[in-house]
Amino acid sequence: MECFICRRGLMNSHDSIIAGICGNPGVALEVSDRDGKLVFFNEAYRGLLGLTREELLSRDVFGLCHELDRDMERQRRAAVLADDNLQQSVQQSAMRRMFNRDGRLVWAEVTYVAVDGQQGETLLVATLRDITRERRERLLEQGRNRVLELLYQGVALEKICTEIVASIEGLGEGMLCSILRLDAKQGTLHRLAAPSLPQEYNQAIEGMAIGDGVGSCGTAAFRNERVIVSDLLDHPYWHRARRLAERSGLRACWSEPIVDAEGKVLGTFALYYRQPREPEAADLDLIHAVAALTALVISHCRAAEQLRAADQAKDDFISVAAHELRTPLATILGFSELLLNKNDFGPFSGEERDEFLEEINAKGEMLARLVDELLDVSRLQRNEPLPIKAEPGSLHAAVMSVVEQFHRQYPSCRIEMPAESAFPESISFDRVRIAQVIQNLLSNAVKYSPAEVEVKMDVWLDEQQVVIAVSDRGVGMSREQLAQMFDKYYRADNANTAPSGLGMGLHIARHIVESHGGEISATSAPGQGTRVEFSLPRQQQA
Known part of the structure; x- marks a missing residue:
């Protein structure tokens, strides 16, 4: 069948170009008169916009353009048509935004050329190439590069997430985005970035508890799976928030869980629209890619924050270690100087000299424990196991030696x-190491308790294990402090106490107990004291 252009005799100086267009069914062809009225288009053009022949013929070129591009389209056409010598007219290329039948934005690269018809009319021939996906992929790549640059610069998580949202919203018309982080302990979602969503909506969902059927994001985070709601006003997940969605002008929400490398949900990424909307395959690929990128960002920022906290903890540890070593050393040097210079400071009675020597010995033992603790810290830093030498012995005797030292x-x-009968007759354990655990538990109980308040030790047995518990009636700890109690370098700094120590005692104690095959745990509440208990297996009895 002879094509329209050939039939109308429009193949003048551009015959090779136009012939190529006519012979290529994959190229969208648009022919319009000076006023922009369509006079011809091919099947590829119809497929680009998804409109029928009648619908296209009832419109002009400007009506098919995005409203913000119409003036520019008129200027381009006028520039091409202003050329007096159409035989020498050159092609002009430009970008054009158009909407298809579903209201989706189509980005096209357009090339224009003016031609003369046999009847003297001037027509504008345009070829269009759909670059929507190509443009999206290019902008996504630019966005990823920008995000990596911000990560390298150490920019705050919230700012990077806002940058991600801005880049995604720039891809298509009417696209509104949100990034929410999940507080795993509380099971609630909190805003990281949602600059284009209405303020009322953002405030209403802040701190929303996740759950099955709790909106798109609440359900996605709870189930750890994508949730597509094409019409918020007609979906059970949005029943309780329907009025909020109506007031906010939101009609569709597609939510993708943000998941780290270990499969843990970190939050959600969501796309909102102001009209009901079903996603296409490219849309699903988009939200998955953005969620993956956001997971990388959140994981990196959290790791960087943990690294900064670890570095600060190490600096604090060095400072504390220096102080803790200096305190007993000052006592040793002070009393030894008195004894060495007895002619200047004495004479001292035998009882006084014994007191000085006992104090020097006590502080020497304290220094030895601190040095041992520092050596243990060094081993744990290198991920080396603590040396454990388990031998059959009396657990009661080991405990009492520590208690007597405390007295x-x-x-x-x-x-x-407890009575000696509460202890097992014999058990296989490292006497020095378990004494170190008891020493630490008693030291903490005394340290955080008011003067002269009793500390209690309990022991009980079953067929598999022996359990030792140390309880105090001191200041206690909050839930947050309790969660960090066995962490490296952690020192519970309560307002009513002046804690000493390296902040490694309980961390080391946990490793010692676990190396014996036991477990250690704690319970506490502010103002109600703390109870720490650990178990040792009885299977290794002599």
């Missing part, structure tokens, strides 16, 4: 002990 150091300290 010498803290004469006013009261420790309620």
